[in-house]
Amino acid sequence: MMKSLILIFLFLVSCIVKAQNINIDREKLLDLYQTQRYAEAAQYLQSIYPPDTDDLKALSQIAYCYMMAGKLPDAEKNYLKINALQPNTLSVLFSLANINSRRGNTAAAQFYLLDIIKLDSTNFNAFKQLANYTDSIKLKVKYLEKANRLNVTDADVAFDLALQYKYLKVFEPAYKVLQVAILADTNNLILQQAQLPIANELKKYKEVINVGEKLLRNGGDANVVRDVGKANFSLKNYQKCIDLYKRLENMSMQNESILYYMSISYRELKNYEMATFYAKKTIEEGISPNVPLYYSLLGGIYEERNQNTNATAAYKKGLTFGDYNSIYYRLALLYDFKFNQPKTALSYYNQYLKSKPTAGEKSQIDYTKTRIAEITQPKSSKTGLTSVQN
Known part of the structure; x- marks a missing residue:
């Protein structure tokens, strides 16, 4: 295939050379192409033709060589020149779209593709590519639907369109789009897998x-x-469900939904011990480990607004989701200095130390130890309170 392309290219070059009476080393050019030294081939061709050449075939070959060499600015420069000399050539517009896509300029790529569908409203590849360059779900679906109508058996388009339908919870069209593509390629496992969750939604369980x-x-x-x-x-094949989901659990790929179905399955099988075990695991999985952090943030905001009762409630709520040492520390300070309840504060100071705060909290740790000593020493020996360490 590559050899055929090279021969075609050399034939075109020969035609250009004869037309313009230009001397060219065909053996050198053939060697550059066979060894895929496209940048050198482009430079060699540019050295032969005048800088201001308006020969479209010559410019096309130079632009192509630069694009194959990955020298995209040079390729774009030549393709733009061709486009100016002969506007609305589909192959040139596709090349410009491809160059801009590879450079991350999706807006420009989209611009050229839109030009293509203005010229050819049945251009499958243009619609297929346009779907990749928009964040609008509505537009993405529109382009994919058009591409799918033009080629119902294209697996990539069918997959992407079904995925968008699934996201929009439009399951019947998603199923049908995939079914047509699957019938055209019965060994396409990717399409079959994509259809499974959609078929579940349509209750096609068997x-x-x-x-x-x-x-x-x-x-x-x-x-x-x-x-x-x-x-x-x-x-209601509950044991089969459990067996399958245990495979996910063994791979540490369980989630809240998986554990929930396992708990219900065990309950339906009257295995209440395991049902209880997985119900608890479901609860644990459903709670983000960051929840105490969020309540700590909320409590701090309340403190800054002098809403100390609300701050205390927020901190305590955070502790119901798991230990978070800074919450113990903040509660200790609140009870110590805002509510004047040193005994309650002492409890939270001790819990803070037991929570094993990191070395980065050295100042809070040192203060906590000092404050515990002050609270627990006999009243007659107290000389005053240590300033609060925030």
């Missing part, structure tokens, strides 16, 4: 299990296990 088990025999991933497990749960 189909999910049949297709999913085939995929699992061919090395299907965790998503397939999840979808097949859900289908078995829906058909």
Whole structure:
């Protein structure tokens, strides 16, 4: 294939050379192409033709060489010159779109692709590429639908369109789009896997299990296990659901939903001990480890507004989701100096130290130890309070 392209290219060069009576070393050019030294080929061609040449074939070959060499600014410069001399050439517009896409200038790439569909409203590749250059779900769906109508069997477009439909919770069209593409390529496992969660939503549970088990025999991933497990749960095959979801748990790929279905499955099988165990795990999985941090933030805001009762409530709420040493420290200070309850403060100071604060909190640790000593020493020996360390 590459050899054929090289021969075609050299034939075109020969035509240009004869037309302009230009001397060219065809053997040198052939060697540069065969060894894929495209940058040298472009420079060699540019050295032969005058800088102000308006020969479209020569400019096209130079631009192509630069693009293949990855010298995108030089390629764009030559393609722009061609576009100025002969506007609205689809191949040139596609090349300009490709160059800008590779340089991260998606707005420019989109501009050239839109020009293409103005010239050719049935250009499949233009619509397919446009879908990749927009953040608008509405536009993305519009372009993908147009591309899909032009080529219903293209797997990439079918996959992307179904994914957008799924996001919009439009499951029936998503299923149909994938089904057409799958019938055209019955060995496309990617499309079959993409259809599983959609088929689950449409309550095609037996189909999910049949297709999913085939995929699992061919090395299907965790998503397939999840979808097949859900289908078995829906058909009340609770033990099968548990067996599948345990595979995910063994791979540390469980989530709140998986654990929830496991708990219910055990409950339906009257295994209340395991049902309880997984119900607790579901609760733990559903709680973000950052929740205490968020309540600490809220409590601090209340403190800054002198809403100390609200601050205390926020801090205590945070502790119900897990230990967070700075919350113990803030509660100790509140009870010590805002509510004048040193005994309660002492409890929180001690809990702060037990929570093993890091070395980066040395000043708070030192202050806490000093304050504990002051609170616990006999009243007659107290000389005053240490200033609060924030």
